[in-house]
Amino acid sequence: DTGVSQDPRHKITKRGQNVTFRCDPISEHNRLYWYRQTLGQGPEFLTYFQNEAQLEKSRLLSDRFSAERPKGSFSTLEIQRTEQGDSAMYLCASSPSAADTQYFGPGTRLTVL
Amino acid sequence: RKEVEQDPGPFNVPEGATVAFNCTYSNSASQSFFWYRQDCRKEPKLLMSVYSSGNEDGRFTAQLNRASQYISLLIRDSKLSDSATYLCVVLSGGYNKLIFGAGTRLAVHP
Numbered sequence: 001d002t003g004v005s006q007d008p009r010h011k012i013t014k015r016g017q018n019v020t021f022r023c024d025p026i027s028e029h030n031r032l033y034w035y036r037q038t039l040g041q042g043p044e045f046l047t048y049f050q051n052e053a054q055l056e057k058s059r060l061l062s063d064r065f066s067a068e069r070p071k072g073s074f075s076t077l078e079i080q081r082t083e084q085g086d087s088a089m090y091l092c093a094s095s096p097s098a099a100d101t102q103y104f105g106p107g108t109r110l111t112v113l
Numbered sequence: 114r115k116e117v118e119q120d121p122g123p124f125n126v127p128e129g130a131t132v133a134f135n136c137t138y139s140n141s142a143s144q145s146f147f148w149y150r151q152d153c154r155k156e157p158k159l160l161m162s163v164y165s166s167g168n169e170d171g172r173f174t175a176q177l178n179r180a181s182q183y184i185s186l187l188i189r190d191s192k193l194s195d196s197a198t199y200l201c202v203v204l205s206g207g208y209n210k211l212i213f214g215a216g217t218r219l220a221v222h223p
Contacts, residue, residue, distance in 0.1 A: 041215050042215050043211070043213050093211075099144070
């Protein structure tokens with residue numbers, strides 16, 4: 001499968017714990033995006049990378065959230081001190097360049113108890 | 114006001130019906146427009162891009178009216194497999210992110 005992959009697919013954690021998600025984009029896609037989707041809403045932009053550089057962060061990305069793409073390939077999204085409001089589907093997407101189609105991974109569904 | 118607004122539905126239609134979804138966007142600098150389809154608990158998948166001249170892909174027709182900042186999707190001869198949420202999507206003026214509407218739910222019944 002040469003599409004975008006995400007791991008884990010599901011994560012259940014207790015409030016206050018840290019969690020980390022991984023995204024592997026389509027090979028040779030320079031751009032990698034993170035979105036968050038809550039029930040009944042469309043995905044909302046969190047941040048994006050051009051190669052290894054993080055170029056934009058949404059106001060939704062509080063200081064408890066950090067994302068990295070150290071070698072310009074896979075990316076990680078970490079949430080520290082999780083809160084119940086962090087429960088959502090976290091989607092990763094990649095594209096060859098800025099104006100190209102973004103292809104989404106299957107998402108990581110986070111439940112914070 | 115949300116940047117991209119859609120009627121949430123649901124639209125409940127019989128097989129074979131024609132159904133139309135509308136969407137408005139607020140940023141006149143938006144450059145590109147799309148319809149994505151999302152099945153329950155799955156990721157969004159690109160259905161089609163939307164061009165000012167209008168474009169058609171089989172049973173699906175998309176239209177863009179830049180002056181009114183309005184996007185539409187028409188589905189003809191609905192199939193059971195068309196049941197999904199349809200997301201109206203705008204690429205931000207800086208080409209940096211997709212801005213999604215909340216989605217319109219379609220349920221096609223026998």
